[in-house]
Amino acid sequence: MSVQVNSMNRGAVRSDLLMAGFDDAVQDAQKVFRKVLKAMSEPGTILTADLTDKTPGALNKSSWEIALTLFDADTKIWLSPTLAGDDVVVSNLRFHCQCPMVSEPAEADFALALADELPELKTLNWGNSEYPDQSTTLIVQVEAITNQVQDSDEGWCLTGPGIETERGLSAKGLPYSFRLDLVNSRKRFPLGVDCVFCADDQLVALPRSTEIKPSDNEDGIRNTTQQEAN
Amino acid sequence: MTMSEQQSKSARQHWISVLAKADSKALQDQWQALAIEPEYQFIRKPEIGLTMMRGRVGGSGQPFNLGEMTLTRCAVRLASGSLGVSYVAGRNKAHALTAALADALLQDRDYQVALQEQLIAPLEAQLVAAKAEREAKASATKVDFFTLVRGED
Amino acid sequence: MYVAVKGGEKAIDNAHALMREQRRGDTAIAELSVEQIKQQLPLAVDRVMNEGSVYDPELAALALKQASGDSVEAIFLLRAYRTTLPRFGYSEPVDTEQMQIERRISGTFKDLPGGQVLGSTYDYTHRLLDFALLAEGDSALSEPEQASNNMGVLQSDLSANNVGVPQFPSEARTETKTSDKLEACPRVLELLNQEGLIEQSRADGEEDITPRDLTRQPVNYPAERAVRLQNLIRGDEGFLLSLSYASMRGYGDSHPFAGEMRSGLVSVELVPEELGFPIEIGEVMLTECEMVNQFHGSKDQPPQFTRGYGIAMGRAERKAMSVALVERALRAEELGEAVNYPTQDQEFVLSHTDCVSANGFVSHLKLPHYVDFQSELEMIRRLRKAASEASAQPSEDKADTAGEKI
Structure with missing residues (x-):
């Protein structure tokens, strides 16, 4: 018997935990890909991904569908501790995507995390000046996402490519430190991390090209125009 | 891994191999003759894709990527809960579905003996016969060049 | 000044219709099926698979039919199709030692364990056109090729009586061993390895390195051996054949021996995530070639033979040999040999092996370059005008300035 070289994450997938993925793998993945593309090109625009009935473990619909669409044998995946410890999640991701799992966020092409288990932003791969595209894409499951930011102390005002003037966005449950790091990460553009926030069947993207300003007075950065945006 | 797990693994490897390599038409004929129609749910509908075939430099050295090949895979779950999977070279979805169903049923003790006898054994016999025929043809082209010193083998 | 061209849709539609008509040929002649191409032009099919x-x-076979038999066009079609398919991971490395031998020969040892198995080959044919194949559909009537080798061992006297067994001249059968079984065929070069006369294909205890996949990451120079090999295997057969010819004729320090050539079915295994153990998914026909080259030794190593390795899909001996020759030539640098010739230059060889890239770049010249050309035209006119004005002017230092004007 030949020696195995594909042994990145051996250990059995639990076949009793496997559930169906997309009903139509090709068409459904194309639909979700189109959503992610639109979300990335129009940052802050909330889209719905609702093609599956059941999701494995703690994954919500939109993050599960993004995984089915974007993860494959050539993408290294980092999962936040709760997800990584859940056989249902790991088995189904490995079965449907064949994605190798990594234990260091810096090695990951995609990091999939719960909002309260986010890795420090600096521990992810920000790409390099030759290949800024080789950075980690961070997918975060949050409680809720909304474009209504008036009464939120977690609101952002987004500007930049794909946004005509500005757009409000609030992703509930992100730690303060992460929000601060994300704002500061823009200084290193074109290096950085592209984010997708997933709440139930909704998703919204925040690529590194989008400028973020807190919509309240948090951190002393005052945004004066956000009120008109909504 | 216990001894029996090891045995059942290699038994499963064996039938998966026969199901994958069997001639598509022969597989369908044998399967239909069995007239089994199990209830099942798709975990993965038959899907055509590629796998990158690897080789080893010099046959035994470092691995390298040789080129891709088409294959079709499928996964089904029976009402009993057992999961059947198939990975079959080529692009025949019906073949992949039948192989996955057979794999699921073969894990079920109630079906195992019958399927081994009526599906796997005849298909394997065909594979063995085809291999023997190829070998005989090749063997007929084996040459002894004239040589002065050669021991009898 | 020309402007960019628009339109031509109708003309293009008609051109495609004409192409389809020419591809079909005379409709009084039965249409060729894909299955017929697969069965009856298998070597053309193998080349398309390889590249x-x-x-x-x-x-x-479908691609060949669609491309009217143009292999480069067919290869392009197959490459385009593959981009539409998902990748289900990587197989385990195939074990060619376990190949079901169909053909196996060695140019280095006359007698070797397992013997020489000629298999299906054109090698001993006389290259005489077989007009019997013109006899439509009735190949059984055709006279078989006069089989022969340089020792005149094989003869054929297929008479009109044994029409039913066209594949096997009865004489040949009795001349060879009567057994229907082949003995085990260990690798020929391992015989040399046992004496330590040839480099090992891997050091003892060396761990597997996951090879980079050039369909996923572009080639960087210098490229690792695995990447070079992947590139060569999908490279243009004609280009590689010519390069290997050049390297043997003196443009490269390579005149090796064919240690072993083998063709046959090899089992392919992969390890599905949900199983965690390898399963067989099918068998593929492969041709493998190992070349033995001289190596003069270095400070660290005593003189020994080195290897060049080639492998190809299907029955593709010329390709496997060419890959092995060029593969060895490209090892010059890592073996501390002088790199004097293009055949030893990774960037020269590997950047130009791909027939789809090469064809694309050459073909792009057919695209409108009207504006580019117009500007060149203007320039030439201007230069010529300037030159003729200069020559019309009688000048004492004409000879010195003529060069500068141009």
């Missing part, structure tokens, strides 16, 4: 880099004889 298309997808093992699927039916798709390669």
